[in-house]
Amino acid sequence: MQRKSLDxxxxxxxxxxxxxxxxxxxxxxxxxxxxxxxxxxxxxxxxDNIGGLKARAAVKSAGVVVGRVDSISFDxxxxxxxxxxxxxxxxKFPKDSSAKILTSGLLGEQYIGIEPGGDTKNLAAGDNIKMxxxxxxxxxxxxxxxxxxxxxxxxxxx
Numbered sequence: 001m002q003r004k005s006l007d008x009x010x011x012x013x014x015x016x017x018x019x020x021x022x023x024x025x026x027x028x029x030x031x032x033x034x035x036x037x038x039x040x041x042x043x044x045x046x047x048d049n050i051g052g053l054k055a056r057a058a059v060k061s062a063g064v065v066v067g068r069v070d071s072i073s074f075d076x077x078x079x080x081x082x083x084x085x086x087x088x089x090x091x092k093f094p095k096d097s098s099a100k101i102l103t104s105g106l107l108g109e110q111y112i113g114i115e116p117g118g119d120t121k122n123l124a125a126g127d128n129i130k131m132x133x134x135x136x137x138x139x140x141x142x143x144x145x146x147x148x149x150x151x152x153x154x155x156x157x158x
Contacts, residue, residue: 051135100133
């Protein structure tokens with residue numbers, strides 16, 4: 001009798017461990033907010049540089065997740081990255097909204113931030129967000145800073 005009770009508790013503990021591992025795997029894979037029954041509409045935006053943006057990254061507005069990045073591709077005609085975003089149908093944004101790639105924290109993961117515009121018409125499925133701001137690449141900023149400091153040093157030596 002006591003052996004069966006111990007086996008049952010061990011089984012429950014193992015099941016809880018497996019459930020915790022699945023939860024952590026979904027969190028690490030950025031898939032914890034899968035919404036299978038929720039309706040979405042797809043909009044695209046083109047960026048000069050997407051940095052480390054990945055598919056399934058969050059699309060946020062005012063800190064609220066309003067969608068997810070569906071896919072990222074390269075446009076051979078404009079030589080820009082084309083990002084398709086699945087937006088939750090319950091959130092509507094004006095057609096003149098802007099999108100920019102932001103980083104959560106100093107070196108955290110990147111996401112797309114949507115800033116609503118003032119147009120009376122809303123984005124619909126298949127629309128393109130025209131105003132975009134690319135990701136800030138830390139290496140480029142450091143290079144610009146060093147170049148400007150070197151230029152200051154040349155001017156001072158005259």
